[in-house]
């Protein structure tokens with residue numbers, strides 16, 4: 562089989578093309594997605610309602626933002642989030658500035674000034690030239706057989722982006738840890754968002770991986786022993802930039818965005834959304850994309866699934882192809898919800914997962930492989946009462962994470 566590469570890209574600093582960090586300004590100015598401001602924190606009762614919200618959230622995050630100093634520069638809002646290396650750098654900056662004595666003086670204002678410093682530093686410091694990004698891209702190549710250390714380790718962490726609120730929550734949490742309070746509980750602010758983006762290199766390739774998600778395909782996945790998305794992999798032509806979100810690095814390498822995970826803390830157990838590229842984007846999981854998103858946005862080439870509960874929600878009013886595909890996806894889920902991204906969830910049994918079931922173990926000693934091997938008991942329905950890192954894997958865990966890493970530096 563032709564080897565299909567997957568690459569996770571450090572999204573910030575965006576050194577490629579004409580974009581320069583100095584042009585963009587502190588990211589706090591972007592605020593939170595409009596749809597979150599309207600959210601009442603009421604749980605969704607029907608799938609259709611949850612999905613409509615998820616589409617609007619995705620669209621808000623994809624909305625173009627104009628750079629403060631250069632009006633012609635437009636980038637999607639999610640490209641302006643923090644990545645983990647930045648969080649570490651900011652953290653170091655803040656803590657070097659704060660002695661133990663006045664640690665309790667840590668406040669939002671100080672963080673904002675640190676963010677301003679960071680925005681400038683990213684474009685200025687010698688340790689962040691283009692080649693570093695290029696090297697990083699190269700080092701993050703992963704084949705289909707994902708090496709768990711890479712997924713969970715620092716390389717994995719670096720593909721994680723977070724917004725200002727998430728960052729602030731993290732900072733206060735770390736401060737409490739340092740001050741000797743329990744490190745094991747964290748609760749993110751309601752406007753927190755984590756994003757994980759998956760990219761595939763397209764220059765020099767002749768075909769492109771494609772995963773149908775219709776009822777028939779999902780049925781064959783359910784019947785296979787492995788429930789691995791690779792079982793239904795097809796190949797298609799390389800999509801053109803009007804059909805898939807594409808970036809080009811300074812050396813000419815081109816990367817296409819094949820998938821994107823979004824976690825939004827609008828609900829206590831988060832809202833889980835994932836988008837994946839499709840060459841038939843308007844059927845099944847793309848059939849209910851709101852009319853308002855049908856304008857000329859590249860987002861119209863992506864499908865979406867979402868989850869906000871451990872248990873399955875009733876459909877509500879949905880398109881027939883979506884209903885059929887969704888019923889099939891849920892048919893072996895033991896009453897649990899379902900949502901899995903073919904380009905990102907590539908382990909065995911991963912096509913049956915539902916985001917929340919696996920993420921509930923984040924911050925504990927439970928391993929991802931253990932969860933996937935014991936989905937029915939561990940990884941679908943609620944299995945625990947405590948959520949040590951509020952469902953966020955990258956904060957810490959057996960293989961380390963942001964938290965361990967940063968606390969280790971103190």
Ligand code: HEC
Pocket residue numbers: 712713717718720721722755756757822823824833834835900901902906914915916917919920923929932933952953954955956
């Ligand atoms: C079998 C376990 C598993 C499943 C299922 C899973 N994830 Fe994750 N996810 C992880 C792990 C481990 C990480 C951290 C390492 C990495 O980035 O790969 C992670 C990272 C993330 C992150 C970055 C924040 C964090 O927790 O570190 C987001 C956002 C995310 N996942 C969303 C999703 C969504 C949305 C789904 C469902 C479509 C999903 N995940 C399904 C295990 C899982």
